[in-house]
Amino acid sequence: MENNTYETCLICNDSAKLIHNDFPGYQRPSKFKIYWCKNCNTSFSLPRIDTSNIYEKIYKNVNNIPGYNRYWHYAENIKNEKEPLKYLCENEDIYWAINEGLRLLVKDKKTSRILDIGSGLGYFTYALNMEGYNAIGIDISKEAVNNAISRFGNFFLCANTSELEKLFPNKFDVIILGELIEHVDLPVEFIQSLKEVLKPNGSIIITTPNKSFYDEDLVWATELPPLHLWWFSEESIKCLASMENMLLRFINFGSYYNRKYNAINMDFFRSNSFPQPVLNSDGS
Secondary structure, three states: OOOOOEEEOOOOOOEEEEEEEEEEOOEOOOEEEEEEEOOOOEEEEEOOOOOHHHHHHHHHOHHHOOOOHHHHHHHHHHHHOOOHHHHHHHHOHHHHHHHHHHHHHOOOOOOOEEEEEOOOOOHHHHHHHHOOOEEEEEEOOHHHHHHHHHHHOOOEEEOOHHHHHHHOOOOEEEEEEEOOHHHOOOHHHHHHHHHOOEEEEEEEEEEOOOHHHOOOOOOOOOOOOOOOOEEOOHHHHHHHHHHOOOOOOOOOOHHHHOOOOOOOOHHHHHOOOOOOOOEOOOOO
């Protein structure tokens, strides 16, 4: 699609070009514009809308929602596992990567304070605690937090990140953003707010779908907006870290994928028949 419409990239402040004007959203009948910033290789969707209602619908029907139903499966089965964290790491690259980060960063599991933001169904925060980590999970979904507490114990709190300083005056050694930053409206401001509740030399572990892995001509190969507002590349994250004067280290997934090879068909994302909405207009 050729056009000359631009928006300012909220990661690097360069100009981002409109590459699709009518992209399908997660719930019918919503449509979104997709922009791409060449400077930091970041894609994002507009307009921004309130997603709280969509998330409540997802968590009420999570066992039937494509993509999310595997999380429901983990939550259902994890308490039957003798080594919950190992179980997750063997089944999902996300958890393997976070665990690798924790191994590098945490010297004393009992004294290091860990915050898991976007804890969802709660099984990962639970697994961390069963492994001996001192972790608490927060989520904006009351449905998710209530279910997590009833299933796994009092490791969870329903809260928005704007409340963190008030809720947690004792700062954290590590903050985990597992597949979360792509959901955040203003990533730079978000990271700035998290730095306020990090200890000196504290760390943030981020996992997010990696745009660098895909062909550059693809419009959008991640969860439909407005669930995913951003599609970040390695350059995006480098830019974000640089703006906040933070030291950046990437985790190499080679050893995981050597054991868990997964082929992705790029032509599927290149076709003219874009992914269809997951939810109907009534939320079903």
